[in-house]
Amino acid sequence: MWNSGSPMSSCTAEELRMNAWRETRTRVTAALGALMLLATATACGEEAPTFLGRDxxxxxxxxxxxxxxxxxxxxxxxxxxxxxxxxxxxxxxxxxxxxxxxxxxxxxxxxxxxxxxxxxxxxxxxxxxxxxxxxxxxxxPQGYMVGPGNPDIDREEDLRDKRICTMGSTTAEESLVNRGLKKITMVTTASECVRLLLAGETDAFFMDKMILYGFQQNHPAEDLRVLPENAGQPxxxxxxxxxxxxxxxxxxxxxxxxxxxxxxxxxxxxxxxxxxxxxxxxxxxxxxxxxxxxxxxxxxx
Structure with missing residues (x-):
């Protein structure tokens, strides 16, 4: 219970203000010191990751x-x-x-x-x-994709005298040359071969089967077929x-x-x-x- 007879502080109002300022300054200084320590720890021990020397x-x-x-x-x-x-x-x-x-x-x-x-x-x-x-x-694996105008093509042997499209600067180009196929059209992109195939300007597209299956699913209405036979090297x-x-x-x-x-x-x-x-x-x-x-x-x- 509070005792009303207890002696009260003898500090003046000016002294009370100075004490409060000193306490606030102490707290701010301590907080700034903690932030500086944290920043130093981050800079020294937790540098941003890099790869090939770059972030x-x-x-x-x-x-x-x-x-x-x-x-x-x-x-x-x-x-x-x-x-x-x-x-x-x-x-x-x-x-x-x-x-x-x-x-x-x-x-x-x-x-x-x-x-x-x-x-x-x-x-x-x-x-x-x-x-x-x-x-x-x-x-x-590599293989062939044919269009709707070639229902009679089921295997590589059926392509001996046909027009084949593939991408230049690829392993598919090397594979075709090594397989003895003669009527080869080289283009820059895979989508260009698909365009030629859909337009009836080539008979087959030779490429990696992962790429062929991607185009087949992207053209569900055009009846593109990836032949089951694998060709070339994996x-x-x-x-x-x-x-x-x-x-x-x-x-x-x-x-x-x-x-x-x-x-x-x-x-x-x-x-x-x-x-x-x-x-x-x-x-x-x-x-x-x-x-x-x-x-x-x-x-x-």
């Missing part, structure tokens, strides 16, 4: 390949885009997407325009002389990056290995190629690489 990467994709890598004017999509978003998220860096065509891929890397190229980019010995790869993150899709960054390359390799082992890999594949997955569900994992392949083809200097 923001330029990542290049294709623009015209539904199912694998495309830009529709508003958003990016396709399997390549899924893995690109995943790896930069795991690296903890920001990124800016870029668009390119097949004949630009090596130049984009060697001239420092793009830091990563994720564009249905097959790993080959020749390309690996100038570019480092991480992968594969997918393995696909293609190993890798992430291209500049040479001379072995530690960063090894870091990216571990991210890719974890990804291809995970359920996310199949979920991303199914989201990218739903028609193929629905019709060939038991074949999806044939497109998934294993750790042995990733170790063999990644970060070879």
């Amino acid at each position: 923001r990467l330029n990542v290049a994709y294709k623009a015209d390949q539904p199912g694998t890598s495309y830009w529709d004017g508003e958003k990016y999509g396709g399997f390549d885009q899924f893995i690109g978003a995943h790896v930069v998220d795991e690296l903890g860096v920001k990124y800016a997407p870029r668009l390119l065509t097949s004949n630009m891929r090596e130049t984009e890397i060697t001239e420092g325009i793009s830091d990563l190229v994720i564009a249905t980019y097959s790993i080959t010995e020749t390309r690996a002389e100038d570019v480092a790869f991480v992968g594969p993150y997918a393995v696909t 293609q190993l899709y890798g992430i291209g990056l500049p040479k001379g960054h072995q530690e960063d390359c090894e870091q990216l390799k571990e991210i890719v290995k974890t990804y291809v082992r995970s359920s996310k890999w199949r979920a991303d594949f199914e989201a990218s190629l739903p028609d193929f997955t629905r019709e060939h569900s038991n074949e999806v994992d044939q497109y998934r690489p294993n750790d042995t392949l990733v170790d063999k083809y990644s970060c070879v200097e």
